[in-house]
Amino acid sequence: GQQLNQSPQSMFIQEGEDVSMNCTSSSIFNTWLWYKQDPGEGPVLLIALYKAGELTSNGRLTAQFGITRKDSFLNISASIPSDVGIYFCAGVTSGSRLTFGEGTQLTVNP
Amino acid sequence: DTGVSQNPRHKITKRGQNVTFRCDPISEHNRLYWYRQTLGQGPEFLTYFQNEAQLEKSRLLSDRFSAERPKGSFSTLEIQRTEQGDSAMYLCASGTRGDPRREQFFGPGTRLTVL
Numbered sequence: 314g315q316q317l318n319q320s321p322q323s324m325f326i327q328e329g330e331d332v333s334m335n336c337t338s339s340s341i342f343n344t345w346l347w348y349k350q351d352p353g354e355g356p357v358l359l360i361a362l363y364k365a366g367e368l369t370s371n372g373r374l375t376a377q378f379g380i381t382r383k384d385s386f387l388n389i390s391a392s393i394p395s396d397v398g399i400y401f402c403a404g405v406t407s408g409s410r411l412t413f414g415e416g417t418q419l420t421v422n423p
Numbered sequence: 424d425t426g427v428s429q430n431p432r433h434k435i436t437k438r439g440q441n442v443t444f445r446c447d448p449i450s451e452h453n454r455l456y457w458y459r460q461t462l463g464q465g466p467e468f469l470t471y472f473q474n475e476a477q478l479e480k481s482r483l484l485s486d487r488f489s490a491e492r493p494k495g496s497f498s499t500l501e502i503q504r505t506e507q508g509d510s511a512m513y514l515c516a517s518g519t520r521g522d523p524r525r526e527q528f529f530g531p532g533t534r535l536t537v538l
Contacts, residue, residue, distance in 0.1 A: 317465075344525045355427075355514050355529035356466065363525075401465050405525045409454065409518075410479065413465030 316340055319402055319414030326392055327422050334400060334417040335386040342404030345378050345385040346411065350399045359400075360387070392421050425449060427530035429515050435536045436505055443501045444533045448517030455498050456516040456527060457490055459483065466514050472498060473520055505537045 319336045326332060336345070344363055348356035360371050362378035362385060369376055375388045385402055399418050403411040428447045436442050448455045453474050458466035469488070470480045474495035484490075487505075492498040502509055512534050516527040 319465075346526065348529075353532075353534070355429075355516075355532045358526060358528060361526055403465075409456070409471055409525070410468040410481075411456075411458075411466070411516075411527060413467070415463075416465055 316412050317402060317404060317414035319417055321417060322415065323418040323420070325420045325422065328392060328394060330392055332389040332392055332396075332419060333386060334419075335384060336402035336404075336414045337384045338404060338412075339383070340404070340406070340412075341382040342406060342412075343382070344405040345376070346403045346405065347374075347376050347385070347387045348401045348403060350401060350416075352398075356401055389419075392419075394421050394423050397421050427515055427517050427528055429513075429530040429533050431533060432531060433534045433536075435538065437538050438505060438507060440505055441501065441503045442505060442535065443499055444513055444515075444535075445497060445499050446515030446530060447497045448515070449528060450496075452517035452519050452528075453495070454518045454520050454527075455492055456518070457498070457500055458514040458516065458529075460512040460514055460532070461510075469500075502535075505535075507537045510535055510537045 347360045350356045360376040367378040373390045399416045402414040430445045456471040457469040460466040472492040487503045490500045512532045514532045516529045518527045
């Protein structure tokens with residue numbers, strides 16, 4: 314079963330607003346990955362984080378790897394309609410499997 | 424297109440039938456992963472291969488499920504005697520052993536509906 318708690322489950326925002334979502338875990342992860350998934354498609358990798366405390370940006374997206382290695386957050390600035398979708402966090406331990414959160418459904422109203 | 428591809432994209436079958444899905448990874452990737460995703464949930468790990476060797480299987484992978492990667496390139500996932508609970512999106516991902524970034528890149532998935 315899932316080990317990551319992702320919040321919020323859903324968000325309804327106006328175009329131009331900033332968005333923040335986060336993931337917490339009872340387990341330590343060595344890598345955090347953030348994906349976006351559109352309906353009927355596979356997840357697309359947005360940002361990857363490799364070191365505790367690391368802050369990484371990709372355009373309007375910014376993500377951080379928590380100091381405790383048990384949490385991560387993703388911020389989206391100045392949201393646009395194409396940001397609509399489901400955002401997933403995923404953690405990687407020393408093995409290879411990804412453990413995913415439950416997802417955050419983002420709706421952006423024009 | 425050099426991404427991960429999966430076929431078919433959709434499969435509708437009757438309970439009790441066998442189905443097989445195919446995944447073609449990114450060509451230079453030696454690791455291939457299978458995940459299952461049900462509605463409203465994140466993907467859940469099923470199994471992964473390094474080249475042709477199947478290195479790890481989840482407890483989700485019952486004995487009705489079998490995966491192969493015979494030549495270390497494409498992989499197939501077969502489900503025998505399908506049940507309605509097998510209805511889900513089956514996702515394939517690929518990556519590279521030794522990649523410190525541990526990134527996995529997903530295909531578009533195969534949506535299975537068992538009637």
